[in-house]
Amino acid sequence: MKLNSRAALGASALAIIATVGLGAGPALAHNPDSSSMSKKSNKVVTLTANLTELNGSGASGTATATIRNQRIKHIEVHATGLTPDAPHAQHIHYGEQALNECPTLALDTNGDGRLNTxxxxxxxxxxxxxxxxxxxxxxxxxxxxxxFPVSQNGVLNYSRDNIRFTAVAGTGYPGEGGTGKAKEIAEAVRNGEGVVVIHGIDYDGNGTYNFSDPEGASELDPNLPAEATDPAACGVLR
Ligand SMILES: [Cu+2]
Structure with missing residues (x-):
């Protein structure tokens, strides 16, 4: 008898759990909005940037990126008119507080006639x-x-797959060090706020980036010439 009543209690407890479970089940199944929204954010976004010269470099080109969630599935950068046979640092830039566009000489705050990085x-x-x-x-x-890629005769052709966005300090989000989460940064770039910048400009055309030229050392790293880091081309990924 005791065993039987325990068994009966167990069965009714299971029945309650089952009822709760069933109640939750149809609610999820009948929520097409949430499932279609998650599909939307999972879709692949294709963005293109028209790269135009900065600092009178004469460089131009295009960048295209396909991005899904927090991963750049594929990105290509093609540019011409760059300093020949020299390495060109290139990045996607983004700041939550930035204008999310390419700069003009109006930002040459020290008035030296060049726009440094x-x-x-x-x-x-x-x-x-x-x-x-x-x-x-x-x-x-x-x-x-x-x-970073080296331009062949001033022509840069770059492609890479499977780049993951990461959390980045200093991107202007509220919180510790202005750190943006990978998800936040990826979303902003997918929404057209990422800017591709190619660096490296041999101002005097002497064939190398060097310190002895009037520009001197980079504001970013005293071990690099400014010619290696000044921006040469820029475009917004839209
Ligand atoms: Cu850069």
Missing amino acids: VEGVPAYGPVVVSLNTTGDTSPASFLDVTR
């Missing part, structure tokens, strides 16, 4: 992705010039 930040924001050829693609690699 830092002066352009109010327009394009900090680096969020390093468009390099191998290895880490986070902002940590933003000036590892040995891993």
Whole structure:
């Protein structure tokens, strides 16, 4: 008898759980809005940037990116008119507080007639992705010039697959160090706020980036000439 009543209690408890479960089941199944929304955010977005010259470089080109969620499935950058046979650092820039556009000489705050990389930040924001050829693609690699593409005769053809967005400090979000989450940054770039910038401009055309030219050292790294880091072309991924 005791065993039987325990069994009966167990069965009714299971029945209650089953009822609750069934109640929740149809509610989820009948929520087509949430399922179609998640499909929408999963779709692949294709963006294109028309790259135009900065600092009178004469460079131009295009960048195209296909992005799904927090992953760049594929990105290509094609440009001509760059400093020949020299490495060109290139990035996706984005800042929550930035204008999300390419800078003009109006941002030449020190009035030296060149727009250096830092002066352009109010327009394009900090680096969020390093468009390099191998290895880490986070902002940590933003000036590892040995891993960026070299223009052949001034022509740069670059492509890479499967780049993941990462959390980036200093992107202007409220919270610790202005850190943007990978998801927030990816969403902003998918929404047309990412800016592709190609760096490297041999102002005097002497064939190398060097310190002895009037521009001197980079504001970003005293071990690099400014010619290696000044922006040469820019375009918004829309
Ligand atoms: Cu950059």
